Amino acid sequence: MAQKVLDVKNLSIDFDTLNGTVKAIRDVSFHLDKGETLALVGESGSGKSITVRTIMRLLADNETITNGTIDFEGKDILKESKKEMDKIRGGKIAMISQDPMTSLDPTMNIGNQVAEPLRVHEGMSKHKALEQAAEVLEEVGIPNARERMRDYPHQFSGGQRQRIVIAMAIIDNPDVLIADEPTTALDVTVQAQIIKLLKDLKDKIGTSIIFITHDLGVVANIADRVAVMYAGKIVEYGTVDDIFYNPQHPYTWGLLDSMPTLSMNSDRLNTIPGTPPNLINPPKGDAFYARNKYALKIDHEKQPPFFKVSDTHYAATWLLDKRAPKVTPPESIQKRQAEFKKRGEADHD
Incomplete structure (x- = not known):
């Protein structure tokens, strides 16, 4: 059952x-x-x-x-x-919204944004959280993920931004x-x-x-x-x-x-x-x-x-x-x- x-x-x-x-x-x-x-x-x-x-x-x-x-x-x-x-x-319980630009902070690079749930919910160190963020960004299909960790939301296409939002949602294995x-x-x-x-x-x-x-x-x-x-x-x-x-x-x-x-x-x-x-x-x-x-x-x-x-x-x-x-x-x-x-x-x- x-x-x-x-x-x-x-x-x-x-x-x-x-x-x-x-x-x-x-x-x-x-x-x-x-x-x-x-x-x-x-x-x-x-x-x-x-x-x-x-x-x-x-x-x-x-x-x-x-x-x-x-x-x-x-x-x-x-x-x-x-x-x-x-x-x-x-x-x-995590959520992916319809418009990724409303979910992403335009003033914060995507590496820190994806890593943030691990630091908030797991108390993980910044270095370890960023390392895991890079792995998840690669997993959701962001090209050259490690090199792009310091980029900001406006530097990605609409489809890539949606992948980043998905990475943020799944990084803590909800x-x-x-x-x-x-x-x-x-x-x-x-x-x-x-x-x-x-x-x-x-x-x-x-x-x-x-x-x-x-x-x-x-x-x-x-x-x-x-x-x-x-x-x-x-x-x-x-x-x-x-x-x-x-x-x-x-x-x-x-x-x-x-x-x-x-x-x-x-x-x-x-x-x-x-x-x-x-x-x-x-x-x-x-x-x-x-x-x-x-x-x-x-x-x-x-x-x-x-x-x-x-x-x-x-x-x-x-x-x-x-x-x-x-x-x-x-x-x-x-x-x-x-x-x-x-x-x-x-x-x-």
């Missing part, structure tokens, strides 16, 4: 604005197993980033946790003291690595290199990864399990094969249908019509109701529970209720599933 390293239960978060209180995260639960990569996917504003920032206890002044627990090593992170969180954050859209600002070639690097590092140091993205194409290449978020809630979760080959929630269908594929004849991408609901006044029923052409009357009146598809796969949609009419995924989704399967078989060969 897989060992849980992180267990989030019934997490709810509000944040105050001039217009009212936003119910940003609404009863979110998920877990992360040892050595696995869990992808949190969804549109911008779905709640992915605020969820992982809460794991790091990096909440803004106007954000309030109203319910839930986050279990790590048998303790609730939400109840830990600031002193204990300083030990956990960056040491046992149990959990949170990657918040780490490839969004990179071109496709560099993006593929960063994904491969994260996969290789996960295997080498045995860390567990939470990977945040809106791009399901990236998910297919890195994740073991996927949790799909919409309007502050998880609406479907399962293995990567469950989500790509047997998606059940209409929102997941929409995300998959928005992915570009090699067989697309049009020069336009498909999109999900409409916009997410206002979470100052969340809908009484299914939050996806107004954008869902398969919506039932009950979707407007009552939130769906999670229905079990398999032992690994659950989806919160009334379409899975035994009383609901039978609805099959759109033809475009079925074509994409066939293409995913063909691509997977080619990769396996």
Whole structure:
């Protein structure tokens, strides 16, 4: 049986604005197993980033946790003291941000920046920490790493800066690595290199990864399990094969249908019509109701529970209720599933 390293239960978060209180995260639960990569996917504003920032206890002044627990090593992170969180954050749980320039100090050379976690968390000497920093920079693929230890962030390319941020995150061998859209600002070639690097590092140091993205194409290449978020809630979760080959929630269908594929004849991408609901006044029923052409009357009146598809796969949609009419995924989704399967078989060969 897989060992849980992180267990989030019934997490709810509000944040105050001039217009009212936003119910940003609404009863979110998920877990992360040892050595696995869990992808949190969804549109911008779905709640992915605020969820992982809460794991790091990096909440803004106007954000309030109203319910839930986050279990790590048998303790609730939400109840830990600031002193204990300083030990956990960056040491046992580390984070890679979307924009490396916001994570790197422009006035400090990269050698000292990468070495800093070892000096803070391990009390390591400067000489030893710098030596280990050089080794990790070589490991993440910085050319001539030892010679470039005295260089500053602006002297590196975007892809190299992201590798430096990854080096900072992994140098203390964290149990959990949170990657918040780490490839969004990179071109496709560099993006593929960063994904491969994260996969290789996960295997080498045995860390567990939470990977945040809106791009399901990236998910297919890195994740073991996927949790799909919409309007502050998880609406479907399962293995990567469950989500790509047997998606059940209409929102997941929409995300998959928005992915570009090699067989697309049009020069336009498909999109999900409409916009997410206002979470100052969340809908009484299914939050996806107004954008869902398969919506039932009950979707407007009552939130769906999670229905079990398999032992690994659950989806919160009334379409899975035994009383609901039978609805099959759109033809475009079925074509994409066939293409995913063909691509997977080619990769396996």
